[in-house]
Amino acid sequence: MLVLFKEYLTATYRDIVDLVSLMPEVRDLLNLKTMSHFTTLQKFLTRTSSGHLSTVIYHCSQVTLPPEAAGSLVAVGATGFTCGNARDRYCERAGRPRKPCMEISVAVDTDSLTLVGFAMSRTPIHEGRHAPAVLRQANRHVHAPVNVMNGAYDAESVHRFVVEVLKAEVLNPARKSSGNGRNRAILEQSS
Numbered sequence: 001m002l003v004l005f006k007e008y009l010t011a012t013y014r015d016i017v018d019l020v021s022l023m024p025e026v027r028d029l030l031n032l033k034t035m036s037h038f039t040t041l042q043k044f045l046t047r048t049s050s051g052h053l054s055t056v057i058y059h060c061s062q063v064t065l066p067p068e069a070a071g072s073l074v075a076v077g078a079t080g081f082t083c084g085n086a087r088d089r090y091c092e093r094a095g096r097p098r099k100p101c102m103e104i105s106v107a108v109d110t111d112s113l114t115l116v117g118f119a120m121s122r123t124p125i126h127e128g129r130h131a132p133a134v135l136r137q138a139n140r141h142v143h144a145p146v147n148v149m150n151g152a153y154d155a156e157s158v159h160r161f162v163v164e165v166l167k168a169e170v171l172n173p174a175r176k177s178s179g180n181g182r183n184r185a186i187l188e189q190s191s
Contacts, residue, residue, distance in 0.1 A: 002030070002041055013038040045102060074116065074144040076134055076153065078105040078127040105130035107138035110148075116141040127152040132161050139166050146171050 006016040017038040020026050027035070080101050090096075101124050107117030117137035119130040131153050138144070147162055149172040162170045 006041070013041045017041070072112070072142045072144050073110045073146050073148060074107050074135075074138045074142065075110050075148045076105065076107045076117070076131065076138075077150060078103060078130065078152070080104070080124060103127070103130070105134045107134045107147075109138075109142050109144075114141075128155045128158055131155075131158045135162060135166060144168060148172065 002016060002020065006013060011019065017035055020030075020032070021035040027033075080103050103121045103123070103125055105117075105119045105127055106115055108114065109116050117134040119133045119137075121130070127150075131149070135147060138147075143166075146169045147166070149158070149170065151173045153170075154172055159170050162168050
């Protein structure tokens with residue numbers, strides 16, 4: 001949770017630890033008695049496997065999803081994290097390469113705001129490559145008739161997967177340079 005909060009505020013690891021240590025309400029909400037050193041967050045992000053996080057997400061969604069989640073809407077998105085603490089400007093000036101980053105894609109049930117799918121890679125990749133894994137996980141928890149995604153997921157392979165495998169619809173903005181695939185043409189006709 002702290003790593004996501006760090007990314008949302010575009011703060012460094014050191015800044016987020018200092019900030020949360022000054023916020024007793026946030027510490028209580030996260031059940032933190034003491035704050036760890038900022039390098040603990042860095043090490044967690046570099047050493048955690050996606051399998052462990054997927055297991056945690058699966059068990060949390062089993063507890064939090066309501067039984068009537070069959071008619072929900074699933075939203076898919078992604079973000080990237082850098083594992084280092086140095087800013088881009090410092091790395092350029094010092095002549096040091098940037099530390100590797102991590103790409104994380106998530107699927108959220110929009111009714112209960114529960115995380116139902118997750119994919120992670122240790123190298124920068126296009127969001128669309130995570131889409132089948134994330135959508136398959138989400139479909140195990142809640143069969144959504146509509147999947148909402150941003151324009152980065154506007155690829156024929158993603159449309160085909162959602163329409164043919166998941167038997168659902170895709171709702172995302174079409175990119176200007178997108179091709180003329182069959183599933184994308186069906187989407188354009190319905191709008």
